[in-house]
Amino acid sequence: MPLEDYYQMLGVDKNATRDEIRAAFRRLALKCHPDRNPGNKEAEARFKKISMAYDILSDEDKRRRYDHGDAVEAGDTASFNPMEDLFDVFRKVFGKDDDKDTKGKKAFFKKKPK
Secondary structure (H helix, E strand, O other): OOOOOHHHHHOOOOOOOHHHHHHHHHHHHHHHOOOOOOOOHHHHHHHHHHHHHHHHHOOHHHHHHHHOOOOOOHHHOOOOOHHHHHHHHHHHHHOOOOOEOOOOOEOOOOOOOO
């Protein structure tokens, strides 16, 4: 079974930098996010696919294995949980890689100071 072309899916070149991959994912994620397309199963399916593509292409080891033609699972597990893994992807793209601030509190949903 041929691998899906994750580069084409994100609209980037095979030599794209990590920043270019991140920007392409962010643009597409905002466009086809399920919250922006309520009830649109096609947009939801596309969102899941581009999230898997980003998960693989943004990780050096997974990207190297993918480029060699090896099957690579998003999250690098056989049991991909799209919603759990999507939160990890969102933290990488829209927030900090480390989901805690300097005081040890969750920073992802942190309230803005007044």
